[in-house]
Amino acid sequence: MQEQPLLDVKELKTHFHTERGRMTAVDGISFQVNVGEIVGVVGESGCGKSVTSQSILRLLDEKNTAAYEGEILFKGTNLLKLSDSEMRNIRGNDIAMIFQDPLSSLNPVYTIGYQIAETILLHQDVSKKEAYARAVEMLRITGIPAPEKRVNEFPHQLSGGMQQRVMIAIALSCLPQLLIADEPTTALDVTIQAQIIELIEELNRKHGMGVLFITHDLGVVAELCTRVVVMYLGQIVEEATVEDLFTQPLHPYTKGLMKSIPHLDGDKSEKLHVIKGMVPTLNNVPKGCRFAPRCLYADELCLEKAPDLTEYRKGQKVRCWHAERIVLEEEGQYA
Ligand SMILES: Nc1ncnc2c1ncn2[C@@H]1O[C@H](COP(=O)(O)OP(=O)(O)OP(=O)(O)O)[C@@H](O)[C@H]1O
């Protein structure tokens, strides 16, 4: 029998009620994160990566704007069915999240030691003194120099990279079983970025923490993840192991993303390939395949009828009418 996935998202839809009517930012996505696995989520800006991660932790405003459909099973429990207090207990305890922008999530009026200790105290039965000692330890683990001193400083006294490490220290201070990292390194310089990725890898290896890693950066995906989900306009268009995705991407959109990676050893004069056209807005979703208006391979069928996400081969799914034909054509070209 296969082990139960840590996270099992089933046909999740997230709707927003806006002045312009109902918008479905996440439209029927299904994917899993297994224990000890690092799954990447990629896709252009606005495709629904952050809404997906916020939905998993139910951080959106359910009273006024957001509504969910589907199931989000965490170790078999549907998070969408939990009460507010049950959900609060899951957040930062079983599931932790690192946000896109560290400054907006740290409280400027409290020392970082207080903020980490507060998280620990909220979820674990320890004394204040122990919580502070643990906070210092977390800062040390996240690579902050002189943690005994830094623990008494305020967020603004730290550089962006340090703040991000504090966020990570907070997120990891309760040793979550699942970490959701939403572009945790975009604002950081490459050295710090590499260190943080190393740290996430280490915690994954040592503690078997499952990770959902959201990023624009396919280089990071190649380095860190075992499996990848590619999103386009609120849907999954491809899912594959990292090896399959990089050796044989199937969806024309994924192929476009791959070509947009600058190659260090490549011809410098080669133009950066950018996928033509704009992502349509949510209130103007194409009738057929959502990618068709930008796709080199699109024909009448694509414009008329939306394809389903189907298994192309074991472990690789694609939402494209012509995946098979495109593969055959490409193979023909190289024969
Ligand atoms: N609170 C909200 N109310 C209405 N629409 C929203 C809300 N939050 C996000 N959206 C819309 O949902 C869509 C998906 O946004 P999301 O932030 O998930 O994109 P993203 O993939 O994370 O992009 P980026 O790479 O820029 O972070 C966008 O069209 C966005 O405008």
Ligand SMILES: [Mg+2]
């Ligand atoms: Mg985002």
